[in-house]
Amino acid sequence: MRNILTVCLIGLCSLSYGQSKVWVFFKDKPDVKAFNPHTFFDQKAIDRRVKHGVDIYDLTDVPVSENYIAQVETICTKSRATSRWFNALCCDATDGEVERIKALPFVSHVKTVSSIEKFAAGLSLHDVGGDFEPDEEQISLLQAQVQRMGASVFKDNNVDGKGVRIAIFDVGFKSYRTNPAFNHIRQDNRIIKTYNFVQDKEDVENGGTHGTFVMSCVGGIIDGQQMGLATGAEFLLARTETWTEFYSEEENWLAAAEWADKNGADVINSSLGYTFHRYFREDMDGETSLVARAANMAASKGILVVNSAGNEGNDHWKNIGTPADADSVLSIGGINPRTGIHTSFSSFGPTWDKRLKPNVTAYGHVIGSGPKGISGTQGTSFSGPLVAGFVACAMQTRPAYSNMKIFDDIQKSGDLYPYFDYAHGYGVPQANYFFAMPTKPRKTFEVDVDNTSIRIELDTVGWTDGLTAGNHKIDKNYIAWPDYVFYHVENTKGYLDKYFVVNPENSEDYIVDDLAGKGTKSSSPLVIMKSEYAKPFTLRVFYKGYVETVEIK
Numbered sequence: 405m406r407n408i409l410t411v412c413l414i415g416l417c418s419l420s421y422g423q424s425k426v427w428v429f430f431k432d433k434p435d436v437k438a439f440n441p442h443t444f445f446d447q448k449a450i451d452r453r454v455k456h457g458v459d460i461y462d463l464t465d466v467p468v469s470e471n472y473i474a475q476v477e478t479i480c481t482k483s484r485a486t487s488r489w490f491n492a493l494c495c496d497a498t499d500g501e502v503e504r505i506k507a508l509p510f511v512s513h514v515k516t517v518s519s520i521e522k523f524a525a526g527l528s529l530h531d532v533g534g535d536f537e538p539d540e541e542q543i544s545l546l547q548a549q550v551q552r553m554g555a556s557v558f559k560d561n562n563v564d565g566k567g568v569r570i571a572i573f574d575v576g577f578k579s580y581r582t583n584p585a586f587n588h589i590r591q592d593n594r595i596i597k598t599y600n601f602v603q604d605k606e607d608v609e610n611g612g613t614h615g616t617f618v619m620s621c622v623g624g625i626i627d628g629q630q631m632g633l634a635t636g637a638e639f640l641l642a643r644t645e646t647w648t649e650f651y652s653e654e655e656n657w658l659a660a661a662e663w664a665d666k667n668g669a670d671v672i673n674s675s676l677g678y679t680f681h682r683y684f685r686e687d688m689d690g691e692t693s694l695v696a697r698a699a700n701m702a703a704s705k706g707i708l709v710v711n712s713a714g715n716e717g718n719d720h721w722k723n724i725g726t727p728a729d730a731d732s733v734l735s736i737g738g739i740n741p742r743t744g745i746h747t748s749f750s751s752f753g754p755t756w757d758k759r760l761k762p763n764v765t766a767y768g769h770v771i772g773s774g775p776k777g778i779s780g781t782q783g784t785s786f787s788g789p790l791v792a793g794f795v796a797c798a799m800q801t802r803p804a805y806s807n808m809k810i811f812d813d814i815q816k817s818g819d820l821y822p823y824f825d826y827a828h829g830y831g832v833p834q835a836n837y838f839f840a841m842p843t844k845p846r847k848t849f850e851v852d853v854d855n856t857s858i859r860i861e862l863d864t865v866g867w868t869d870g871l872t873a874g875n876h877k878i879d880k881n882y883i884a885w886p887d888y889v890f891y892h893v894e895n896t897k898g899y900l901d902k903y904f905v906v907n908p909e910n911s912e913d914y915i916v917d918d919l920a921g922k923g924t925k926s927s928s929p930l931v932i933m934k935s936e937y938a939k940p941f942t943l944r945v946f947y948k949g950y951v952e953t954v955e956i957k
Contacts, residue, residue, distance in 0.1 A: 423481055425517040426502055429492045430472050431510050439466045448569055448668025456706035456806055464489045464701070472510050479504050485655040489662055489701050494655055535777045536584050537627050542771050542778060546629045548741055548882035549621075549767045549790060554835025555633060558797050561839060565623065565634030565796030567803075569596065570671045571664035572789075573657060574618055575645035576611025579775035583616060585624035585631060589639065597667050600643040601656040608643040615641065617772035617781060618675050621789035623796075624773055631773065633793035636800075640664055645676065654678065657727075658698040665705050670799060670807075672699075672707055673792035675785035677714040677725030677751075685723060688756045693726040696733075703732035708795055708807040712788035713737045713762040714751035724751045724761050734795070734811055735761045737829060738768020738787040744886030745905050746827035750784050753826035758899040762829040763811075764818050766790040794833050801838045813837070819885065823946035825892050825903035845949035849889075853954065860889065860930040860945055862908055887948060889930065894942040901937060906930060 441450065441460040444467075453460050468486045473493055477483045480495035487494075494517075497505060506514050538546060558564065580586060580595070589595060598608045608615070619639070624631035642663065644656035657676065664672055678693065690696050699709045711733050714725040728735040728751075738750035747768045753761035766787040771780055791814070798810055798817075805813070815821060817837035818830030852859040892903035906929045932943065934956060943954045 423496050423498050424502070425484070425494065426480075426497050426505075427490075427492045427494050427515045427517060428476055428480075428505055429490065429512045429515070430469065431512045433463060433466045433491060434469055434471070436463065436466050441465065445666055446668035448670075449666055452668065452670065452706040455804070458705055464491075468493060469510075475508060476505055476511075484652065485659050487658055487662065489658075489698070536773070538629060538771065538778055542780070543629060544881060545741065545769070545780065546626070546631060546771045548884075549770045550630050550633055552741070552767060552882075552884060553633065553790065553794050553833055555630060557835035557839060558633060561801070563797045563800050563835075564636030565793060565800055566636035567638075568634065568670045568796040568799045569638040569640065569668050570622060570634060570673060570792060570796055571640040571642060571660070571667075571669040572615060572619055572622065573642050573644045573660050573672065573674045573676060574612075574615030576613070576643050577608045577615040577619060577641050578610070578613045579616055580609065580619065580641065583620075583773055583775065585620045585626045585773035585778070588625055588635060589623065594638045596638050596640055598641040599660070599663055601659050601663075602643055602646045602652075608641050611643050611645070613774040614675070614785065615643070616774050618673070618785060618789045620773035620778075621770055621786045622673060622793045626773055626778055631771065632790060634796035637793070637796045640667055640669055654694040654698075657695045661698045661702045661707075665702060665707060669707055671792055671795055672702060672709045673711075673789055674699075674709065674727065675712045675783075675788050677712060677728060679714065679716060679723075679725040680721045683726065685721075686756050688723060688726060688729040690726075690730040690733075690755055690757070690759065693729075695727040696730040699727040699730045700732045703730075703807060706807050708799075708810055709733045710788055710792040710795055711735055712784035713753075715749045715783050715785075716751045717746075717749045722752055724753055724755070728761060729755045731759060732808070732811075734791070734814060735763050735829075736784060736788040736791045737762035737765040737827065738782075738784040739765045739828070739832065741767050741769055741882040744883030745888065747782070749782070750787075750827070753829075754899060758897070760824055760829065761826070763815055764791060764829045764831065764833050766794075766832055791833060794835070797835070798833075798838055819949075820890060820946055823890055823892075823944055823951045825890065826900060827903070828890075845951075847952075848948045848950040849945065849952070851943070851945060851952055851954050853956070856934055858932040858934065858943060858954065858956070860891065860932075860947075862889070862930070862947065890946040891932075892944055893932070893937050894944065895938065896940060901941070904929070 467488045476493055479501050480497040482496040484494040598606050600608050620631045622632040623634040623637050625635055642660040644660045645653050702709050711728045713728050713735050716722055727733055738747045740747035755761050768784050768787045769782040770786040814833050815830045817833045819834050820831030824830050848863050850861040889906040893901045895901050940957045945952050
């Protein structure tokens, strides 16, 4: 099952006839003088603001006026949520009530979200595990899912995310109080706070098992085996997803982001995405959706937001969802551990306005832990948490760095960097980037350009670094670094017209994956005909760590 939490309409209304959901935006915050950030925020939130140069008395952090809320609540049918960041109240109201609210002297404007609210059914993880002791095959994948990012390098340098606080937004965290994958976290009292924004209470155990699996891929340990990299981190757990009233999930996401900020989160992990059930493709511009704006606001407060790209790669939507489309969000795609490249269900970039997404990738097929035991599962729901754990470790190595500097370094640590495409981003982040001095890669191919074509000639002679032939594998099942040729064609507008992955080992029967379209077979996939592309264009090629860029005029 593919497991980013997306929603499916079943067409049942939950708002009364004639009502709309609206956001009421206020003109000011009259209670500014009474605001004391030192009593309002967790000390880690204060420290994060100081490090990032964010004013601890910033007006966006002052809570919404209780007097304003009370006056609107005397008019509207139902109050839903407030946002200090956007100085607004969300509520249900009839047309007549909306007009009365607009007439209030402290109301700036009112924005309608939707005329109807619908019940929804989410993708629920089928918890098939029956044992918390991994067998040989499960151990193999457990080791691979963290070693693909360089787990041993972090371990050798005593890096496990210690001191970094990670907030996880999900549908629920069943068994987190008892699950053996979190024994080490509970023993150190590193689950700092929990909150259920669906039911307005602290208990987050109901709702589903998906969050439990996600958390295990961030920082779990089972039977001595790492499930994620951030085994020393602290955690904030928020239930934001519901099986009904699915438009409220974005309100919950915003509320959880403000809560995570207040309680000192350094990282937000969100394996959540919203696509065709409520948006058009042109809305995936990083600015339109409520959650995209909330994610960017969280980033402005110094939080690094990690979001799964989505599981729409095989579906008609195909592209990433929101908030993975937000510019300041580190968006994570999925790769298949048995091929080493993009897994078919993982959503493709770019954003509607042609920005690079996903930013990086990780395994989309993993071993996770749920209430009934450990089991294999798949989805970018799990590649995102794997990278969130990596982010926490990166932060530990560079504590003075800002969230966006770490964001940049995560991209540069990708094993394809500076090459990129819309399936892999910059590749899989590598731990050794944060410790080893970069070395100039050896030239592995020549690019021969003539009047009609461009030929990529591979240098297969003289390799002595263990990557000479075949694919370097963690074991017999899982590829660490595929020895494929990656190349793309970039147009004058700065985005990609085509991108390919070529297996050069099949001699006359090369396999070519045009990841923007479909796979093909060709006897000469490393020959690019100039006539196929409007000139000028840029050809960029990656092979065994070496990248070359050729300008074609």
